Amino acid sequence: MGNHTDTRSFGHREVTAAEMESLASFCEAVLPPVPHPEELLGEDDHHPNKEALRSFYSSSGSQTPVARQTIDLIIKRGTMEAYLATRLVLFLLATRLGTLLICGTECLVSSWPFVEKFSELSVEKRERVLQKQFRNWFFTPIRAAFVYIKVAFLFCFFSRVSPNGENPAWEAIGYHVNLDEKKPSEPQKERPLEKGMVETMKETEQTLLESLTQKGLKADYDKDQDAIRIKCDAVVVGSGSGGGVAASVLAKAGLKVVVMEKGSYYTESDYPPFEGHGMDKLYENGGILPSIDGDLMILAGATVGGGSAVNWSACIKTPKSVLQEWSEDHKIPLFGTKEYVSAMDLVWKRMGVTETCEREGFQNQVLRKGCENLGINVQNVARNSSERHYCGSC
Secondary structure (H helix, E strand, C coil), X not given: CCCCCCHHHHCCCCCCHHHHHHHHHHHHHHCCCCCCCHHHHCCCCCCCCHHHHHHHHHCCCCCCCHHHHHHHHHHHHCCHHHHHHHHHHHHHHCCHHHHHHHHHHHHECXXXXXXXXXXHCCHHHHHHHHHHHHCCCCCHHHHHHHHHHHHHHHHHHHXXXXXXXXXXXXXXXXXXXXXXXXXXXXXXCCCCCHHHCCCHHHCCHHHHHHHHHHCCXXXXXXXXXXXXXXXXXEEEECCCHHHHHHHHHHHHCCCCEEEECCCECCCHHHCCCCHHHHHHHHEHHHHCCECCCCCCECCCECECCCHHHHCCCECCCXXXXXXXXXXXXXXXXXXXXXXHHHHHHHHHHHHCCECCCCCCCHHHHHHHHHHHHCCCCCCCCCECCXXXXXXXXX
16 A cells, blocks of 8 residues: 655645735635625525525635645645645745735735735735636746645535534535445445455565465565565556556466555445545545646546546547547557457446446436536436446436
8 A cells, every 4th residue: 555645754844824824815715705695595595504504605714724724735645846836835925025926916005015915915806816826827836836725725625524524514505425325234245356455554574475375476585685576477556447457358368467556445335425535545645636737636546446446437438539649649559440449348348338327316417407408418428337227426
């Protein structure tokens, strides 16, 4: 099992009170308190908990403990580049000169000292600064830091739970977690991959060699290199969609295959019902992994099964336009061959992909109806589940 990058191992200095003030002001601009729309909270409104709704409208990013959780998440999960860019932005926004450099004329006032710090700006001015920086393509590190702070903050705000498994915002937006769904109906038997699995995180130096031998592998301890040597024909790094298929093909050809996976192994009964905990356990970098330029967040599985374990069953074949681009523009002829298309068909068959379903979930019905009302074409997405599958969440 691998560990996520933790920037604390690089010996960072503590976040200062001035930087935390900048962060709280930033979070307030992302989630400011807004006036209660009385027309939505009046007698004609059917929201089951008007008090929760009023509390949600009154919520402010600066008034909650989420700001502290946000910086802790960035320190714990952020790449080194994201962490350094974030700390630089918070440091600059804590000073008048730095605020002037980032915010421009928004921070200028007519009285001494003529420049306000970011935390002294009105919420409206801070919002305009954020909107400008989100579109800033000239100073990529600054824009990336702004995007990263925003995503980390909103993730913490909507995913945090109390010891009772509650989030104050969930009641307001009508989101509920079905805790009973996670209770197993019967005692779990042997896990599906138990027979060939060696979880190194649960082993010691003394037991690892024995466990490998019990799983049918020839292994011995090399005293000179202080390492365990495993005899096999092939090593596949990663157990996701690519690695899993490769390992299967090699094993069927009679080779002794070892699959290396840095993530942990979870089965259905292990999955936590809460989004935050699930992201932390199942996704690369806890689901908070930005590209260097902050242009997009990357969601990648970091568990046994990789992306195939965390996707929502969508099975989309590589489009012809993409195959043409890869084969012609990028000079990779494989993607222009019939063999590649045949391989996709074979994987579909192995996974049991279907292109229709007998019953759609409520959210899909709403999405389909909305698209049809707007005149937008709607198509089914092929899934690796049976046509009869219905859980209400897919």
